[in-house]
Amino acid sequence: MYNKFYNVIVVCSCALFLSGCGTYFNQPITIESARIGEDTEVTKTLRDFPSPVEPLVVGVYKFRDQTGQYKPTESGNTFSTAVTQGATTILIKALEDSKWFVPIERENLSNLLNERNIIRSTRKEYRKNKNPNEPQLPPLLYAGIILEGGIVSYDSNIITGGLGARYFGVGASTQYRQDRITIYLRAVSTSSGKILKTVYVSKTILSQALDANFFRYVRFRRLLEAETGFTKNEPAQMAVSEAIEKAVESLIVEGVEDKLWEVNAEPEVVENLVEKYKAEKNEAQNTALYDRYFKERRxxxxxxxxxxxxxxxxxxxxxxxxxxxxxxxxxxxxxxxxxxxxxxxxxxxxxxxxxxxxxxxxxxxxxxxxxxxxxxxxxxxxxxxxxxxxxxxxxxxxxxxxxxxxxxxxxxxxxxxxxxxxxxxxxxxxxxxxxxxxxxxxxxxxxxxxxxxxxxxxxxx
Incomplete structure (x- = not known):
């Protein structure tokens, strides 16, 4: 009897400690309050960037899902899209975090223009009846650069797999799946229409499942059955946010390297920033799909x-x-x-x-x-x-x-x-x-x- 329960303990321990202990021991059992959204690993990098000589006024008309894909299910596709439709808002937040750009409203420009017309109409009536010296409505900012692009692909199940074993009613298994999202971001000069810089970023999305179970007769007419496990899915919105922030980081550094914009920092700081990015880019260019890193070695x-x-x-x-x-x-x-x-x-x-x-x-x-x-x-x-x-x-x-x-x-x-x-x-x-x-x-x-x-x-x- 002792050996049987010992097997249960061993299997459950493996299930808990092989992967995702934090997920298992932080299971949601109460209603949680609203909280400020999480930062990604790239958010801090953007905030720690050296400041520019002068922030760039940029307009983002739309930066959206261009894949047209719907979320797959076991019974087929649903009418829910595979990725967020709010990528424009995520991009504007990343531009603000970097302190390099002054984003102006262009996604819902018609709403802004309608509201300004209402203000003009109201002020006109106000000047006519009470104050003829009411100041004019200031002009809108115009963008020197327009940021274009979008989410160009969402590849499901680029890697799937798992592992499992069962012996005398005691078993455990694990499964995983990896998706991949790809975005392009380009900067366009509004004065000439020239595409100043284009960057390309991809990010994988990982889903994992782990379970363990026990099913045996421990004595005559006494059946012991136990099971445990969890599933962990990386949020697609967080993956999109990280990819967009990485694209903004790449756009800034490559623009500095090509002298499209200037940094308010010492030359050594700028050189270290560019060299670090070059090393990362070189590693990325030598890394094939499935994280296989190609390097001239022997x-x-x-x-x-x-x-x-x-x-x-x-x-x-x-x-x-x-x-x-x-x-x-x-x-x-x-x-x-x-x-x-x-x-x-x-x-x-x-x-x-x-x-x-x-x-x-x-x-x-x-x-x-x-x-x-x-x-x-x-x-x-x-x-x-x-x-x-x-x-x-x-x-x-x-x-x-x-x-x-x-x-x-x-x-x-x-x-x-x-x-x-x-x-x-x-x-x-x-x-x-x-x-x-x-x-x-x-x-x-x-x-x-x-x-x-x-x-x-x-x-x-």
Missing amino acids: SKTSVFLKGGTALIGGDLNNPELTYSVKAGARWYFNPYLNVNSSINKFELTNENSFSKGFNAIDLNAELSLLPFEKLSPFLYGGMGIVNDDDFDNTLFKLQYGGGIEYLVSDKVGISLSATHNLVLSDELDNIVQGKRDDQYFNFSLGLNWYFGNPVKRKKIE
Whole structure:
């Protein structure tokens, strides 16, 4: 009985602590009062920006959803839109937070003009009857820059997945889904109509669900059933707000970089601001969809040292794992392809029947499948020769294998690999028997050191 309840505790603990403890322990159980809206991670960045020499008067006629998408449900679409229709208001709030812009009312300009006509009419009557010296209504501000653009895409379910397990009525599962929203923002000069700058920002929206359950008979005619879980959805409005604020930040910095507007700050502060943004932009440009970061990493020349085990596959029974040590060097033709050469010292043993030390020289061509990422699988194949320690017999062989490498830094990598060596002879274990040639396997853990600059990617013209 104790073991059964212990299983329940373990499953529930995993459900709570794997993800979203805050969500679980802050479940809404009371009516909450209205409060001021939350800030995003970019809001503070906008507020901390150095001030401009002179704020820019801008007009925003409309910055709205251009996707036309409706919110998907299990039974189909609804008449509720997938993203907010109030993006213009969010943009104006971001412009105010930055202190770089003076937004003027243009979204509902007809309402403003109607109200000013009412004021003029009322003042006219007032001047006629009481005060003929009543001042004129001041003119409206006009915008030197118009901000255009909108929400151009909302991609649902760009990534979905989950994980679950069940054993004797005890189980847990987790599911996730990621959507993606994309916006464009451009600044247009009202005097010339020239598009001064266009920026593009995307933001993912994450939804998660986690649950755990227990369903078992704990004794005769006694069924214990328990379940717990939660679902967490990132608010789409917060994602839109963060993306728009990021677009305003990008517009300011790129405008400063192109000298479209000036900063009221020391040159060092401006330079640091621009350099920081350039580094972020460079990282974004090298990051593909699904957060895969592409970077020129591996140098043209590298050396490696591997240690592991060797296992013979010959004519005798009961092979045993023994030591294997390898050292060599690689030369890269391009980020994907290299040729490498190595020297290998190892021992091959069959229990109570065969044991001998060997030396091998290998020449391989190697293919890195993901050369611009830290974690990359690789495949290789080639030819070589193998000798025993007495160098009495030289045998030729073919080998192929594969593995995976992880770059701890730009200069050091750790690899795991396995190699199948096909000896072109049946004399490796000193016994000629059957039709099959001898063979052996190497399983290795290695260190790779890279020298020089990374191999450059060839750009397609």
